[in-house]
Amino acid sequence: MLHRCFFKVMGLEVFLKNCGNLMIKKEKRPLVVSLFTGGGGLDLGLDAAGFHTVFASDIDAHSCSTLKMGREAAAAMGKPILEGAHIEQSDVRDLSGKYILDTIGLKPGELGMLAGGPPCQAFSVFGRRKGKEDPRGMLAWEFIRLIGELQPKCFLFENVYGLLTIEKGRVFEELCKELREPASGIGYTIKVFRLNAADFGVPQFRDRVFVLGMKDDVDFDQVNPLCGDFSGDLFGECILPYRTVANGLHGLPPMGTSSIGNHTGRKHSQRIIDRYASMAPGARDKHTRINKLDLKRPSFTIIVGSDAGGGKGHIHPLEPREVTPRESARMQTFPDWWTFSGTGRHPIRQVGNAVPPLLSGVLAKHILQKCFGRKDRSYREIVEYLSATHLFSEEELSILDRMEFGHFSKVSTLSQAQPSIV
Numbered sequence: 001m002l003h004r005c006f007f008k009v010m011g012l013e014v015f016l017k018n019c020g021n022l023m024i025k026k027e028k029r030p031l032v033v034s035l036f037t038g039g040g041g042l043d044l045g046l047d048a049a050g051f052h053t054v055f056a057s058d059i060d061a062h063s064c065s066t067l068k069m070g071r072e073a074a075a076a077m078g079k080p081i082l083e084g085a086h087i088e089q090s091d092v093r094d095l096s097g098k099y100i101l102d103t104i105g106l107k108p109g110e111l112g113m114l115a116g117g118p119p120c121q122a123f124s125v126f127g128r129r130k131g132k133e134d135p136r137g138m139l140a141w142e143f144i145r146l147i148g149e150l151q152p153k154c155f156l157f158e159n160v161y162g163l164l165t166i167e168k169g170r171v172f173e174e175l176c177k178e179l180r181e182p183a184s185g186i187g188y189t190i191k192v193f194r195l196n197a198a199d200f201g202v203p204q205f206r207d208r209v210f211v212l213g214m215k216d217d218v219d220f221d222q223v224n225p226l227c228g229d230f231s232g233d234l235f236g237e238c239i240l241p242y243r244t245v246a247n248g249l250h251g252l253p254p255m256g257t258s259s260i261g262n263h264t265g266r267k268h269s270q271r272i273i274d275r276y277a278s279m280a281p282g283a284r285d286k287h288t289r290i291n292k293l294d295l296k297r298p299s300f301t302i303i304v305g306s307d308a309g310g311g312k313g314h315i316h317p318l319e320p321r322e323v324t325p326r327e328s329a330r331m332q333t334f335p336d337w338w339t340f341s342g343t344g345r346h347p348i349r350q351v352g353n354a355v356p357p358l359l360s361g362v363l364a365k366h367i368l369q370k371c372f373g374r375k376d377r378s379y380r381e382i383v384e385y386l387s388a389t390h391l392f393s394e395e396e397l398s399i400l401d402r403m404e405f406g407h408f409s410k411v412s413t414l415s416q417a418q419p420s421i422v
Contacts, residue, residue, distance in 0.1 A: 029050055029051060029052040029376075030050075030051050030052070030112030030113060030153070030368070030372055030374075031051075031052055031053075031054050031104070031106070031111055031112045031113070032046055032051045032052060032053040032054065032055075032111075032112060032113045032114070032115055033053075033054065033055040033056075033100055033104070033111055033113070033114050033115070033146075033150065033152070034046075034053050034055065034056040034057070034115050034116060035057055035092055035095075035114070035115070035116035035118075035143060035146065036057075036058060036092065036116040036117055036118055036119065036139070036143075037053075037056040037057060037058045037063065037067060037087075037116070038058055038060070038063045038117075038350055038353050038354055039063055039066050039067075039334075039338075039340055039350030039351060039353065039354045040056075040063075040066060040067050040070055040082075040338070040354070041332065041334065041354030041355040041356060041357050041360060042115055042116070042117065042156075042158065042354070042355040042357075042360045043056060043067075043081070043082065043115070043360075044070075044081065044334070044335075044338070044357035044360065044361075044386060045355065045356075045357040045358065045359065045360020045361035045362075045363070045364055045382075045386070046113075046115065046360060046361070046364045047079075047080075047081045047082070047385075048357065048360075048361040048364070048377065048382045048385040048386050049360075049361045049362075049364035049365045049367075049368055049376060049377060049382055050364070050365075050368050050374060050376025050377055051112065051113060051364060051368070052080070052083075053081075053082055053085050053115075054084065054085050054086065054104045055085060055086045055088070055100055055103060055104050056082065056085055056086070056087050056088070057087075057088045057089070057090050057092065057095060058089065058090075059089065059090065059091050059092070060089070060350075061089050061341075062340075062341040062342040062346045062350065063341070063350055064087055064088070064089045065341035065342075066338075066339070066340050066341045066350060067082060067087050068087055069339050069341065070082065070337075070338045070339070071083065071085070071087075073337045073338065073339065074337075077337070079385065086103050086104065092118075092139060092142045092143070092146075093139075093142055095146065096149065097146055097148075097149020097150045098149070100146070100150065101150065108149070108150060108151040109151040109152075109153075111150050111151070111152040111153065112152060112153050112154070112372070113152050113153065113154050113155060113156060113367075114143075114146060114147055114150055114152040114154075114155040114156075115155065115156040115158075116143055116156075116157065116158070117157070117158035117159055117353075117355060118139040118140045118142070118143055118157075118159065119139055119353075140157075140159075140175060141178070143157060144175075144178045144179060144182045145182070147179070147182040147183075147186075147188075147213070148182035148183025148186055149183070151186055153214075153215055153371070153372075154188075154212065154213055154214045154215065154367065154371050155179075155188070155212070155213040156210060156211070156212055156213075156363075156367070157179065157210070157211040157212075157213070158208060158209070158210050158211075158355055159208070159209050159211075160207075160208060160209065161194060161207040161208060161209050163175075163209055164194070164209060175211075176190060176192070176211070179211060179213055180213075187215075188213035188214060188215060189213070189214050189215075189216070189217040189218075190211055190212065190213045190214075191211070191212045191214070191220055191221065192209065192210070192211050192212075193209070193210045193211075193212065193222075193223055193363070194207065194208070194209050194210075195207075195208055195209075195210060195223060195359065195363070196208075197356045197358075197359045198227065198242050198243070198298040199225035199226065199227055199228065200223075200225065200226050200227065200358060200359045200362045200363075201226050201227055201240075201243055201333075201358050201359075201362070201383070201388075201391060201392075202243065202298070202331075202332070202333050202356040202358050202359050203242075203243040203244055203245055203247050203248035203298050203299055203330075203331055203333075203391065204248070204298050204299040204300070204301065204302060204331045204332065204356065205298050205299070205300060205301055206301050206302070206356065206359075207301075208355070208359075210363060212367065214371055216371075218370050218371060219370070220366070220367075220370040220371070223362070223363055223366050226239060226240055226362065226379070226400075227239075227240045227241060227242050227243060228240075228241070228242065229241075229242060239399060239403075240392075240396055240399070242297070242298050243298060243391045243392075244294075244295060244296055244297055244298060245293045245294060245295050245296075245297065245298065245299050245317055245331070246295040246296065246317075247390070247391045247392075248299065248330045248331050248333075248390075248391065249317075249327060249330055250390040250391070251390045252326070252327065252330060252336070255319075255321075255324055255327075260326055260336050261326065261339035261340070262324065262325040262326040262329065262339060262340050262347045263324045263325075263326035263327075264324060265313075265321055265322060265323070265324040266321070266322055268320070268321055268322075272320075273320045273321070274320070275287070275320075276292070276315050276320035276321065277320035279292045279315065280292070281293070281294035281295065281296075281317060282294045282297070285315065290313070290314050290315060290322070291314050291315065292314065292315040292316075292317065293314050293315060293316065293317040293323070294317060295317045295318075299314065299331040300314055302314075302328045302331055302332055302351060302352050303352050304348070304349050304352035304353055313325070313327065313328045313348060314328075325340060325347040325348045325351055328348060328351045328352070329347075329351045332351055332354055332356045332357070333356045333357050333358035333359075333386060333388050333391070334351065334354070334357060335357075335386055335387040335388070336387065337387065357386050357388075358382070358383070358386060358388055358391075361382040361385075361386060362379070362382065365377065365379070365382060378400065378401055378403065379400040379401070379403055380397050380398075380400040380401035381401075383397065383400065
């Protein structure tokens with residue numbers, strides 16, 4: 001039997017078992033178990049805000065490889081993302097709470113957070129909304145089972161907004177009932193947030209639902225937007241304009257540059273090239289049913305596509321071609337150093353299924369303060385941690401740096417000139 005002991009990596013205490021004398025010394029950051037981890041978008045944001053993922057699991061081998069490669073790349077830059085974490089390729093139905101807790105050296109009730117987004121195709125309006133009829137839809141109940149077995153201080157459940165209206169809301173109502181009491185005698189107060197990524201600095205319209213469960217009922221009813229449409233002032237309390245496709249692509253080298261992973265694209269026939277070239281920004285191609293990106297607006301939602309098709313990107317705003325997986329990853333706010341394993345459909349599926357790291361980071365910042373009484377990083381520090389400074393001007397970064405939690409004031413004097421994408 002392999003015994004474990006304490007050791008330190010880059011200043012972080014990693015808890016391990018040693019020769020039967022179990023002395024668990026918790027590191028300061030709240031610990032996270034991540035299920036359905038995929039390409040790691042949710043975990044990147046959680047870590048950027050101040051959480052620490054110590055167990056990550058996904059059934060997809062390429063996703064697990066992505067997490068391991070990302071951990072190595074982050075460590076090379078002094079960022080302890082997934083440091084010491086147990087990364088396991090596994091079907092969630094084969095995982096038990098006891099196995100997870102034994103692996104990370106904790107007892108029920110000691111974990112900070114259980115986080116994950118069960119596969120969303122069964123719930124998505126892009127996935128025929130099969131709901132509970134699709135076996136993937138039933139994986140949500142496995143997440144609930146593990147809440148009951150792990151008894152974390154809080155949990156974060158992410159899914160597509162279509163979940164709210166399946167069977168006229170009855171599926172979501174049933175889901176929330178189970179989340180409130182995942183096991184006999186174990187109860188949580190839940191808060192439901194429907195968030196659009198564009199409101200939080202992501203250069204993409206992406207509508208998602210987050211259910212936060214807390215053992216203690218805290219005053220946490222909204223996550224104030226950072227960005228909005230200045231022309232219509234839709235949000236009033238936002239402080240910055242929406243991040244655009246131009247912001248997202250700013251500074252990215254040309255397609256095919258070998259120094260950046262996942263930055264090669266599909267080859268198109270001349271007929272498709274001509275058709276894409278003739279399209280106006282924002283238009284939809286009637287054959288492929290994908291959209292041409294507009295430099296002056298956030299991207300359309302990055303989608304995965306069907307199981308058979310394997311996913312496609314949108315059409316590049318300046319070149320008559322589909323965007324590369326890396327360009328889609330930019331719209332999702334993944335760092336350029338976070339490389340996705342696999343070829344062809346594998347990277348775009350990981351990208352398209354992910355929670356944008358910046359959205360996750362902003363939400364996690366709120367959760368840390370409200371549920372754990374912590375202020376680990378400012379908004380600017382989260383942006384810098386995720387290597388997403390290309391999205392903001394220095395003036396805008398300074399504003400984010402000065403912000404206090406929950407205090408927002410619109411700044412209308414900022415220069416709104418669109419950046420070059422080179």
